[in-house]
Amino acid sequence: MRKEKWWLCVVPLYAFTLVFVLGPALYMVAVSFAQNTAGTGFRWAFTLENFARLRDPVYLRCFRESFRLALAATALNLLIGYPFGYCMGRLGARGKRIVMFLIMVPFWTSSLIRLYGWIILLQAKGALNSALIRLGLIDEPLKILYSYPAVLIGMVYALLPFMILAVYTSVEKMDWTLVEAARDLGASPARAFLTVTLRLTLPGLMSGVILTFVPSMGLFFIADILGGNKIVLVGSLIQDQMTRGGNQPFAAALALVLAVMTTLLLWLYRRLTGTSELEGMFG
């Protein structure tokens, strides 16, 4: 193989990454250490005040809240998504196609429009409440909309497909003879699942966790639309500081902290599973 040909392929790739990924990221890091000027912009003067501001209990609570919500959303996604992906992986070819189609259908509409759909479903006189009242399960309409549960529902709804597909990918690859071998060697169905199936689908499960946890830290518009401004997440905070608050350095500092936390999580993932690639993302 000739070297120059090899370079022809790689150069545009590096150039693109440099200009559109690394450049903006470095810019963001730089801005996070710049000084905010009241009103319009910022001054290139080194300061740590943007990070110092993060110690304010208001912002700490915001991080804590985001973390808690992301954790809850991920846990729910796992509880629903793992069995779903597992069952989907065990379907026949036809069944798999149908379920895959059903999972993909929502993506044909804008996620914003789908969230408004949830408002219609969840509001006081909405479909859910009328159904529950008609069934006689409740007398008063539940105040779900613009509350923590509504945001949680929205998050789980938006991210569930990623969990399902990540789990499905690893279940699809399972060699079921191994489970038969475990049973043959004396393991009960539950024991065989824990010692073989779960262990071998762990990479899919872990990447599902990452794929749902990381975005749920930053999905501000779900909290904005379904939380009614009562729940402020880090994502909303960044957006707010960037636009209305007009404090770009502080927004950059917030984003940097979020990115570092996410990277730490990815590193933890690699350590725990011994895999360097996220299943479902890179095959």
Place this chain on the structure above:
Amino acid sequence: METSPILELRGITKSYDGTAVLRGIDLSVREGDFVTLLGASGCGKTTILRIIAGLTAPDGGQVLLQGRDVVNEPPEKRDVNTVFQSYALFPHMTVWQNVAYALRIRGVDKREIETRVRDALAMVQMDGSGKKTPAQLSGGQRQRVAIARSLINHPKVLLLDEPLGALDLQLRRQMQYELKKLQQQLGTTFVYVTHDQEEAINMSDRIVVLRGGRIEQQGAPNDVYDRPRTSYCAQFVGSANVLRGAAVERCGDAVLLRSDCGTMLAQPDELPLRTGELLTLAVRGENIAISREPSEVCISGVVEANSFTGGMLRIPVRLCDGSEIVITRQGIHFDFAVGETVYLRWDAGAAVLVDREAGA
């Protein structure tokens, strides 16, 4: 004294999507025997193994293990273990953990696990490889680990599903020998599935020939080889030539048959013969004499080719009715030219009448 069978199948039937895979299998296996289920792919041999292991439920019939019907019991409750065709070693465990799996599941004491795993690995000459993962092993080594893993719990019956299928010829021969030796040392009952007649003949105490979900013939290897009951067994097990002819007469220890290509002799069986009855005989290539001169009883044909394969000379001869029979010879010397007309004959004792029940 007649010992009761350790494993018995009674009237096992199974179909997939309306296609019958097993059409009533009755099989009885004595303790300590090496029994081989022999058949081409799709004959149902693997399904039988899976039904014994409990991995597939039969549509009907019984599976008796030491006289007890276990057909409704899950695989973990059955005292049988399986060596899978693909080995099915757990990729996320080391060799040691793979072999220890059955003992850990049963909560065997740690120190006992230690000694038993060591012994099992030594038994298959894999001591020292305990820390490796299956991915680091060669095919033959994986095979050995799979055998150690399935034998560690001393099953009453060991089921082996084409365990040597993925190995190359030389390694396969060596493993045949080792498996047989292991089986004799342990005295464990082996039920072995293969499509390779040579493997079946080399290793088994008993061969069960399967075809289309039915047992075609069963018996000792010599028995099936020398006295095939059907043309299928004759061809599949002994690679014999199958010829048809009408019965002319019986004289003593021989039956005279006539076909379009001449006359032939066969060994009579205990069933009655009618003159003019169409019979099928099986005769193996090495027992056929070939000459340029016709004799009193012979058939004629034309030498098609000669090829040296598998340490043997194979000479296909085209008969006048268009069918082909193959003569085999040791060595590489053959005095006849391709295209030459030759006359073939054999002793009555070398030809067995087959398909007798089917024709009646």
